[in-house]
Amino acid sequence: MRAGIFGVGHVHSESYAGNLRNSPGVEFVGASDSDPAMLAGWAARHDAAGYSSDEELIAEGVDFGIVCSPTNAHLPTVERMAAAGVHVLCEKPLATNVADARRIVEVCEQAGVKLMTAFPMRFSPSLTSGADWIEQGRIGDVLAITGTNRGHLPTDYAPWFADKELAGGGAVMDHTVHLADIIRWWLGIEPEEVFAETNHVLHPQVDVETGGLVTLGFSDGVFATIDCSWSRPHNFPTWGGLEIEVVGTEGVFTIDAFAQRFDLWSQGGTSWVDWGSDTNQLMIDHFAGAVRGEHDLFVTGEDGLRATEIALAAYRSAEAGQPVAI
Amino acid sequence: MTLGIGLVGAGNMAATHATGWEEAGDRVTHVLGTGSRRAADLASNLDADVATSYGELLAAVDVVDICSPTDTHLDYIRQAAAVGVPIVCEKPLGRTPAEAWEAVAVCETAQVPLLIAHVVRFFPDYAGARQRVLAGDIGQVAVMRLDRSTHFPMREGLWFSDHARSGGVVLDLMIHDIDYARWVAGEVTRVYARQAQAAGSGGHALATLRHAGGALTHIQASWDFPRGSFRTSLEIAGADGLLTIHASEPFASIDSSDVEESEIPQPPTTLAESPYVTQMRHFSAVLHGTAEPIVSASDGAAAVAICDAVARSIETGAAIELEVAG
Incomplete structure (x- = not known):
C-alpha cells in the first residue's frame, strides 16, 4: 500500500515520514507542497521525493495520504484526494470554519474514501486507560474534567499557525480540539454549551489570541475546562504537553499523557525526551489497517468536525462574553 | 506589650489562631462561650477565661478575633467597632457582599482596624x-x-x-x-x-x-x-x-x-513556621503599629x-x- 504526505506546512509532517516508513505494509512515496523552498528543505531532511502539487503526488499512485497543509488548505486537497479515490488522514482542526469541515466529511463520504482526523491521543495507552476507568465506574459518576494542552508558540516551525486566515485563529484553534475530542470520547456525549475567555498577553508579536480558557457544558451537568494557551516559554524542556484530570463521586484520576519521558540535563539546557509509545505510529498503523479493511476507524471525520465546531464556538463565546449553545 | 485576645468561636480555626497568637507573643485571655462545651474546652486548654457574653469579652480584651460561622461575622464586627476594639476576622469577611462592605464601612467610620485572615498570602x-x-x-x-x-x-x-x-x-x-x-x-x-x-x-x-x-x-x-x-x-x-x-x-x-x-x-506545610503563625505575627505587628496590613478590609470584601x-x-x-x- 502506497502513502504520501499532502503538504508539509504542519510540524507533524516531520514525524509522519518516519512513521509511514515504519508502518508494516506501507510504502512511503513522498510529499507534496506548493512552496518549493519549504518542500526542498523537507525532502532533504527526510531523504524523500518532493512533488510540487497534490496532483503530481496522486499521479504516483497512492492509496492513502496524510493532509499536513495549513488548515484553510485542507479542503481543496481533500477534494482532489477523494476524487482520485485516495483515503484521507487529515490533520486537526479539519478546517477554519464549519462549512469547510462539513464539506470535507461530505466529499469523502460521497467518494467512498475513508476519512480519519489526526487525533493521535486516541491511541495513547494512558488515555485509553482513562477511558476504561470511566467506563468501569472506577471513580463513580464523573462530575467534572480539567484538561490542559499548552505549548510553545508554534510559529517557530511555520508562521501560518498564528495567521487567522490560514489557521482560523491562534491558541484556541490549535489546542482546544485534542482535549475536546478526548472528553467527547470519554463521556460519549456531546457538549451543549461552550464558554471561553481568550487573551493576547503572551507573544504580543503575533496577531492572534495566545491564551485561552474554554469551558464545555454537557447535558447531564458534567462540565470540563480546557486550557489551550501557548504558555510554554521557548526554553521549556519540551514543546508543551497534555494533562487531564477527572473528578468523580468516588475518586479522582490524573493523566499526564507525556509523562513517559527522561529528564535530560545537558550543558546546553534541560530537555524532556519521550520514551513512551509513539501515538503517531499507532494512529497511522490503525488508519492503514482500516484502509486494508482489517477494522473500522476508531476516529472519524465526524469527530474532527465536532471538535472543530467546539473550537469555533469558543471564539463565538469569547466575542460575546457569554456562553453559547452548540 | 502583650495583646489580650478575645476569641469568638471555638472550632478548628479558633484553635489554629490561638496557637498563632501565642507564637506571636500575644495571649488569648478570653473565649466567648455561651454554654458550648467546645468553648469551655478551648478556654481551658489556653488557660483563658470563658466570657459568657460578647459585651463582657469586648470589655476585657485588646483585640477580638472572630472565628465564628461566616454568617455571624457582621454582628460581631459591628459591636466591636462600636466600642473601638480592633478586629481580626477569619475569611470570608461576610456571607454576602453587602455584609462584607458594611463591615468595612463600620470599621472605617469607627477607625477600628479590621484584619482579614486570608492565610494564603502568608x-x-x-x-x-x-x-x-x-x-x-x-x-x-x-x-x-x-x-x-x-x-x-x-x-x-x-x-x-x-x-x-x-x-x-x-x-x-x-x-x-x-x-x-x-x-x-x-x-x-x-x-x-x-x-x-x-x-x-x-x-x-x-x-x-x-x-x-x-x-x-x-x-x-x-x-x-x-x-x-x-x-x-x-x-x-x-x-x-x-x-x-x-x-x-x-x-x-x-x-x-x-x-x-x-x-x-x-x-x-513542611515549614519550620506554619503560615498560620506567620499570619498572626503579622497581625500582631500591625496592631502594635509596626507593620502595614498585607490584607486590607476592602480586600476581604472584594x-x-x-x-x-x-x-x-x-x-x-x-x-x-x-x-x-x-
Missing part, C-alpha cells in the same frame, strides 16, 4: 511567587491556574455544610485562590463558573476569571477529593516566563486510612464580592460582569 510559596511576578521575572501575567482540592469533612451538624451559612465550596474554599488571584493579577472584571450538581458531590467548582489587566485565571476548588488529600497548586504563565509550584505534598503518598472522616482538612459573582454565574449559567470597586 504561605511562602504563594507570597514568593507573587514577589517574582512583581520583580518582573515572568513579565505581564497572562494565564494563572490555581487549585485547592481536598475532601469534605463528614461530621454531624458542621455549620459549613450548610450552604446558607457558609456559601459552600465557593465562598469557603475557592475564596482563598480568588483573593490570591486578585492580589497577583489585579481586579476581576468578569467571572464564569460551574459547580457539580450531582447528589454525590461534596462540592466541586471550576471558575474562569478575567482581570482588568487582561490576565485570565482558572481556579479549581474541590471537596470531592479522596479522604486525606489536600492538594494545592499554582502556575503563573507570563509574557516572559512561567512559574510553577508543584503540589505541596506528594499526593500519591497520602495514606487516607490514617485520616478520620470527620477531620477538617488544612493544607499541609473577595466576597467575586465569590458572590461566581455563585451567581453557577446559578444562572451566565458570565457575570463585576463593577470594580474604588
